[in-house]
Amino acid sequence: MACSSGWKEKCELLWKLKQRGVPAPDSVNWKTVFEKKPIERNLIKTPAPAGLSHTSPPPIHELDGMMGSRPPQFEPEGDFTGWLTSREDLPLDDSGVPPGAMVCYRPYFSWFTLEQRINLKGEGLWEELLDVYQPDICIQDWYEDSKLHEEIYQLQVRLLAADEQTVLQEFKLNPKNNTAGDPNCWLEVSHVFRQYGPGVRHLHFLHRVKTMRMIDFRATRVTDSSVLVKLRD
Structure with missing residues (x-):
């Protein structure tokens, strides 16, 4: 549906589309594009579910108190609006337990x-922008150096076609972490999708964090997740 040239001119001025050689066909609903402002706007909903910021150190973990004083916790708490969440309990690792040894407490790990x-497109980007110009799609995430395990964080981001199944590009990360020291900092993850070809219509963002249940519950925390679409200078 064509829109008045006024909205198109506002978008061209706002993002300097002509100077950058960005295709701007008249068939685009420029009023919607201008209102949604999809360029350099974080497309992730609720980017900080735990209400934390990477600009401040992670809060010190506090014990639950006396055992049985509250119901057992198995998942992190927070505002997960916009997120689909799930838990995968991992089997106990008995490899380090000597035969016949009595174990009082063992950690139960989960993802x-x-x-x-x-x-x-629903966020306001248009087909010619994605297919011809192919703006940079920038991913950033921060996870807590929780020291719970050598594997505490995983990331998978996929660029998908219109059918939401065909993967056109993918970025995966499964870092190994040093378990020594104090858990007092955030670790950054970033990636930029470039020259990914035509057909990208959806993005699937997935990260997993390690949690541990022993005497109390502890979780690796994530914050300030972002997906930004940026025009090249």
Whole structure:
């Protein structure tokens, strides 16, 4: 549906589309594009579910108190609006337990998964921009150096076609972490999708964090997740 040239001119001025050689056909609903402002706007909903910021150190973990004083916790708490969450309990690792030894407490580990699907056209981007110009799609995430395990964080981001199944590009990360020291900092993860070819219509963002239940519950925390679409200078 064609829109008045006024909205198109506002978008061209706002993002300097002509100077950058960005295709701007008249068939685009420029009023919607201007209102949604999809360029350099974080497309992730609720980017900080725990209400934390990477600009401040992670809060010190506090014990639950006396055993039995509250119901057992198995998943992180927070505002997960926009996220699809799930938990995968991991089997106990008895490899380090000597035969016949009595174990009072053993850690129970789980993966806690948060994922979102982003409809790029639904967020205001248009087909000619994605297919011809192919703007940079920038991913950033921060996770706590929780020291719970050598594997505490995983990330998978996929660029998908219109059918939401065909993967056109993918970025995966499964870092190994040093378990020594104090858990007092955030670790950054970033990636930029470039020259990904035509056909990208959706983005699937998924990260997993390690949690541990022993005497009390502890979780690796994530914050300030972002997906930004940026025009090249």
